Amino acid sequence: MKIAExxxxxxxxxxxxxxxxxxxxxxxxxxxxxGRNGAGKTTVIKSMLNLVHTDSGEICYFxxxxxxxxxxxxxxxGYSTGTVSWYPRKTIxxxxxxxxxxxxxxxxxxxxKYMQLFxxxxxxxxxxxxxxxxxxCNLLIALSHGAEVLILDEPTSGLDPFSRDELMELFTTLKxxxxxxxxxxxxxxxxxxxxxxxxxxxxxxIKAECAKTDFIKNFGKxxxxxxxxxLRLERKMRS
Amino acid sequence: xxxxxxKEMCLSASVLSYIFLAAAVMTLIPGYPVLCGAFFITLGIxxxxxxxxxxxxxxxxxxxxxxxxxxxxxxxxxxxxxxxAGFLLMTVFTLIRMTVLSGSEVYHKNALxxxxxxxxxxxxxxxxxxxxxxxxxxxxxxxKFSPFVTYIIVAFLTIGVAExxxxxxxxxxxxxxxxxxxxxxxxxxxxGAVMFTILTFLSYxxxxxxxxxxDL
Numbered sequence: 001m002k003i004a005e006x007x008x009x010x011x012x013x014x015x016x017x018x019x020x021x022x023x024x025x026x027x028x029x030x031x032x033x034x035g036r037n038g039a040g041k042t043t044v045i046k047s048m049l050n051l052v053h054t055d056s057g058e059i060c061y062f063x064x065x066x067x068x069x070x071x072x073x074x075x076x077x078g079y080s081t082g083t084v085s086w087y088p089r090k091t092i093x094x095x096x097x098x099x100x101x102x103x104x105x106x107x108x109x110x111x112x113k114y115m116q117l118f119x120x121x122x123x124x125x126x127x128x129x130x131x132x133x134x135x136x137c138n139l140l141i142a143l144s145h146g147a148e149v150l151i152l153d154e155p156t157s158g159l160d161p162f163s164r165d166e167l168m169e170l171f172t173t174l175k176x177x178x179x180x181x182x183x184x185x186x187x188x189x190x191x192x193x194x195x196x197x198x199x200x201x202x203x204x205x206i207k208a209e210c211a212k213t214d215f216i217k218n219f220g221k222x223x224x225x226x227x228x229x230x231l232r233l234e235r236k237m238r239s
Numbered sequence: 240x241x242x243x244x245x246k247e248m249c250l251s252a253s254v255l256s257y258i259f260l261a262a263a264v265m266t267l268i269p270g271y272p273v274l275c276g277a278f279f280i281t282l283g284i285x286x287x288x289x290x291x292x293x294x295x296x297x298x299x300x301x302x303x304x305x306x307x308x309x310x311x312x313x314x315x316x317x318x319x320x321x322x323x324a325g326f327l328l329m330t331v332f333t334l335i336r337m338t339v340l341s342g343s344e345v346y347h348k349n350a351l352x353x354x355x356x357x358x359x360x361x362x363x364x365x366x367x368x369x370x371x372x373x374x375x376x377x378x379x380x381x382x383k384f385s386p387f388v389t390y391i392i393v394a395f396l397t398i399g400v401a402e403x404x405x406x407x408x409x410x411x412x413x414x415x416x417x418x419x420x421x422x423x424x425x426x427x428x429x430x431g432a433v434m435f436t437i438l439t440f441l442s443y444x445x446x447x448x449x450x451x452x453x454d455l
Binding site for chain 1 (some may be wrong): 242245246249250268293294295296298299301302304306307402452454455
């Protein structure tokens, strides 16, 4: 079942263009969103969160357009990024206490459970956390309000292999619990383990949207990893 | 309490916004341009906008399940709350000057503005200008602080005119001591309150429109 869908999304900047971006997220699956730096991943994600206004096209969640249903939809989605941290000088408890007032389905028991699971100290400030813990802190808020869709923009960027591995395990567990995940990254090896589907973007255009196994079968040569396929495709496009 | 106002107070605000409320005490300084106290209170609010930008507050707020106009409303609610708290403190100090200290020699030798209802009306005008020029300008981009420079110029021109206004022939009554010319004074205070309301409301509406259009 399609839980989120982008249809012909276009956005033009002076030096960059998103051209008819269309893809969908299947319920309970991890969709890897790959593309090199500057390919348009973050712009697409920002459009999905209504932080960027699209010139044309439609973005739907749960069968409803984002435009006109933003407040209701944002109750059911969560966002995390590895590149930005919120309120670095406030404690995690202060951030949680404020955030929970915005969500109808906030579950304090779930919040405590994930706090324990992620080994987060609520008295710590984001500035005192490692990059991996910052991502977990964002995930904690998203999961405590029962987000059904997680939009993750480069959550593993800047993490060491062990922290990345921990997050991959977590994403797999969340998927098993029915959470739908869009996982944007240029570190394609992260997707080898956990992704079900792949959406590949290059120069603002979607070049492929399919199951990971099909992506490897259709675009890969003998025994090529996702990373090798990605590199070869990018080199081919450049030449 | 409104969730957005609580977020502004607990997460976005700089402690300087609260500390700078102490500038209201300037109302008691003899021979001092007392309207500067209003400017310092707005400077405190400006610090909250600065610390909020460092904390990626605008994007965080826009990601919450609220309308974009609620993000704007939160900033206005916080600013107006601080301004009204400052106004209340200045009113207390003005009343002290108008009653207990009305016979004090140092206040009678004042070449600048007296602390009276006209002064209180002008503090509201300064607050209204902050809301219009700075906050309204800020929401055109949600990250540039250049409108604060414009606000400084506008605020000090207004302060200069208001502080010297009573020296214009025929305008001496605006600088009344104690409860002299209380009818005129009350009218000037009401005029300031109307200006504050209009400037703040127009700026809020404009900010909602511009913030809705920008990409974050």
